[in-house]
Amino acid sequence: MDLRYTAAEQAFREEVRAFVRENLPADIREKVLGHQRVEKDDYVRWHRILNARGWGAPTWPKAHGGTGWNALERLIFEIETLSAGAPRLLPFGLTMIGPVLMKYASPSMQERFLPRIPDVDDFWCQGYSEPGSGSDLASLKTRAVRKGDKYIVNGQKTWTTMAHFADWIFCLVRTDSEAKPQEGISMLLIDMKSPGVTVRPIVTLDGGHDVNETWFEDVEVPVENLVGEENRGWTYAKYLLGHERTSIAGIGHCYRELRQLKHYAAQGADGKGGRMLDDARMRDKIARLEMDLMALEMLLLRVATAGGGRGPGPEASIVKIRGSELQQDIAMLQQEVAGPHGWPYAPQWLEAGAHAPVSGPQWAPPAASTYFDMRKTSIYGGATEVQKNIIAKMIIGF
Known part of the structure; x- marks a missing residue:
């Protein structure tokens, strides 16, 4: 090769x-x-x-x-x-709902929504997880009851990233409570400005509120906003998650943060009068991360080119796990390089133009935010434990 x-x-x-x-x-x-x-x-x-x-x-x-x-x-x-x-x-339109619409939506729905995604004329968010249905997504309880030419939606979604910015949400809802859990789910496109939609922020470890809980109280959704067929939403959800998991690998993000890590290590003092980068153990840690990142890049390319047009398969779970781990490992090593300067942390230091009122390098306190934020990568898009189950079942054959 x-x-x-x-x-x-x-x-x-x-x-x-x-x-x-x-x-x-x-x-x-x-x-x-x-x-x-x-x-x-x-x-x-x-x-x-x-x-x-x-x-x-x-x-x-x-x-x-x-x-x-x-x-x-x-x-x-x-x-x-x-x-x-x-x-x-933004992945919600480009790499999540976009591919689903291309494969499963009617021509009229494609014509209505797809052209508005690249310019972000519509800002999208995802309505999958619920307070009791995260890794076990098939147990979701948000209901959509059809009445004439509308669905009436009631329920709650959580971890709806950037819902406070969104114009639309692609939402998994239960349309048949008598069927098997996976067979009674549909996918609806819901206007976030609809009466009865409420977004409430969830403040995370870094002090931000990119994730939210979203409530639906008697929200009316036109039947024409149903993606594909009723009760086929589980098929569409799995297809979407394959694309999402591949993008979560964050290869470009990893390369940028690795470069930043090297820069920090070249600046950071080791407490002995030298630089962190002069320490052989630190160089070993950085070198190992770089080798792992190169391996991930080759794996990602292999997965992306092996589909034969069928879309991402279970291999996407491997990419998702390794990408999540690498993003976390790089953030953790940045924190190690920052040392005690990285621990005093306040969310306001993340605002543009803010200057951290502490001694030490300016980059050190925001490094804590990155470390906190990266903890969630092993959960969203399907928790690591769930991905390992998929790999065992679909690839290894257990």
Whole structure:
């Protein structure tokens, strides 16, 4: 297997680098590299800059307004944009509900929703988990009862990331309480401005509230907002989760944070008059992370190119586990490099322009936020324990 980039691939890499260097707004770059809070407007601005270049939907086929890139081009694009300090592209529309609509939705639904995703004319969020139905998603209780040309939805969703920004939510609901759990679920697209929808923030360890609980009280949803067929939502949910798990690997994020880690280690004092990077044990830890990251990149490329058009398979669970672990390991080592300067932490230090009122390097206190935030990667998109069960059943055959 030849792991070297061809001349055309290297030229594409340079094209992406040059575009990001010239077009990524400096204030967004500074927030991302400084581990400060990225707001809705920042995401929308960057999406629209990319879409104006024709790169607004990197993973989509040209038939639906995407780039039509192959797996390697998509990987290069992700690594180069995120490494340069660009925010992660919003996954809810692009890599979650978008592929589901392309595969299962009616032409009229595709025409209505897909063109609005790359420019973030519609900001999406996900309505899957519930207080008693997370890893056991099939036990969800949010109900949708059909009355004429509408569904009446009642229930609660939790961990609805960025629901406070969202215009629409793709939501799993129970439409048949008599059927087997997986066979009585449907997928609805719900306007977040509908009467009866309430979003309440959940404050996380880093002091942010990107995740929320969302309540539905007699919310009316037009039948035309049903994705595919009634009671087939479990099939669509599994297809969506395969795409989500592959994207959670966060390869570009890992490369950026590894570079930041090396920079921190070159600056950080080891308490003995030298640099952290001069310590052989620290260099060993960084080298091991870099080797693991290279292995993940090769695995991700293999998974992305092996599908034969069928979409992500159970291999996505392996990618999800390793990507989650690596993001956590890098954040943990950043905290180790920060040492005692990384522990005094307050959420306001994540705001743009804020300066941490402590001694030590400016980057150290926000590193704690990254460490806290990365703890959730082994839960969302399917907990690690669930992914191991999928691997055992679908790949190993247990």
